[in-house]
Amino acid sequence: MEIVPANTQAINKTKERVWKITTAPKIRLFLWRVLSGALAIADCLRNHGLNVNPGCQICGSVNETVSHVLFDCDMAQSVWLITSLPMWPQGSMLSIHEQVDHLLNLMEKQELNRELREAIPWLVWEIWKARNSTLYAAKTNSPHFVVATALEEAKEWLQQHVLVQQDHSHSLQRQGIGERFWTKPATGKLKCNIHSSWLKDSAHIGGAWILRNHLGDVIFHARDAFLPMVNRLAAELHVMFWCLRSLKELQIVSCEVWSDSSAAIDALTRPEDFPKYRSQIIKIQQVIRVMREVSFHLSSPKANSLAKDIACSVTREGRFNSYLARGGPAWLHTRIEDERRGRR
Numbered sequence: 001m002e003i004v005p006a007n008t009q010a011i012n013k014t015k016e017r018v019w020k021i022t023t024a025p026k027i028r029l030f031l032w033r034v035l036s037g038a039l040a041i042a043d044c045l046r047n048h049g050l051n052v053n054p055g056c057q058i059c060g061s062v063n064e065t066v067s068h069v070l071f072d073c074d075m076a077q078s079v080w081l082i083t084s085l086p087m088w089p090q091g092s093m094l095s096i097h098e099q100v101d102h103l104l105n106l107m108e109k110q111e112l113n114r115e116l117r118e119a120i121p122w123l124v125w126e127i128w129k130a131r132n133s134t135l136y137a138a139k140t141n142s143p144h145f146v147v148a149t150a151l152e153e154a155k156e157w158l159q160q161h162v163l164v165q166q167d168h169s170h171s172l173q174r175q176g177i178g179e180r181f182w183t184k185p186a187t188g189k190l191k192c193n194i195h196s197s198w199l200k201d202s203a204h205i206g207g208a209w210i211l212r213n214h215l216g217d218v219i220f221h222a223r224d225a226f227l228p229m230v231n232r233l234a235a236e237l238h239v240m241f242w243c244l245r246s247l248k249e250l251q252i253v254s255c256e257v258w259s260d261s262s263a264a265i266d267a268l269t270r271p272e273d274f275p276k277y278r279s280q281i282i283k284i285q286q287v288i289r290v291m292r293e294v295s296f297h298l299s300s301p302k303a304n305s306l307a308k309d310i311a312c313s314v315t316r317e318g319r320f321n322s323y324l325a326r327g328g329p330a331w332l333h334t335r336i337e338d339e340r341r342g343r344r
């Protein structure tokens, strides 16, 4: 039996809660990354072995941790103060998952203003965005603006979300939660998980896809290295195009495509909102038109981890030789088997 440390158990519990909150999929994934230490901030990057300055580049605080960025840095503090939400007392040494837990508890507190508590995920998200635009776009908004934006975005999304739920259209799927663990597709269906591994300033992008049937057996998988692209979304769309073209060449006409990039799923379902990526989206649409039935779905990072590991083997381990193979890669055999049997 695997022994899971108590702290990991608590973090996993918070992750489960995050997965169920009513908010935009991109924000749910963001909170997930907050809890997984997977944000591009000094503390996380150092944990991944990168030699970066540990301090906060905005306020000069000694350690840029996730808690610092979302709750203690100047902008974050002002935002939470403006909302008057009951936060933990100053000086309490809460870990990030306890802080997120606290926010999730606030979201359930009926006595608080409803619009405000529903907007909590958007507040965290807007604080993060404000931090990034200060750092990378040299643009600083006022905390009042950040609060107002969060409330507005939340309201708009929640209104639409309710509409989508009411009309039970197929768009429900793309607004939906996605799945926590990999699950087999329905009988007769094929499921393709894809991933692009994009690192800023890297000389290559890694791409991978893995196609499985309703028994969980791998039909094909492929890996390739590509020239660098401007950002992660461009990389994901490029890998998506490569994957679909390969599937078409293999005469697979119907398939569910699962990606863990919410931006890519958004771009494919609402191309009008992504004018910069128009030519990439058109190329993808052209391939889909020839195939019979392709649907796009947002996967949780966990459910997509096999595709991710294959793609990362390109960027991380420098495996640049491309290939397409029947069945799955031998080095992932155990994990493929685990997912096939639903073992977690």
Ligand SMILES: [Zn+2]
Pocket (backbone or CB within 6 Å): 056, 057, 058, 059, 060, 061, 068, 072, 073, 074
């Ligand atoms: Zn700071």
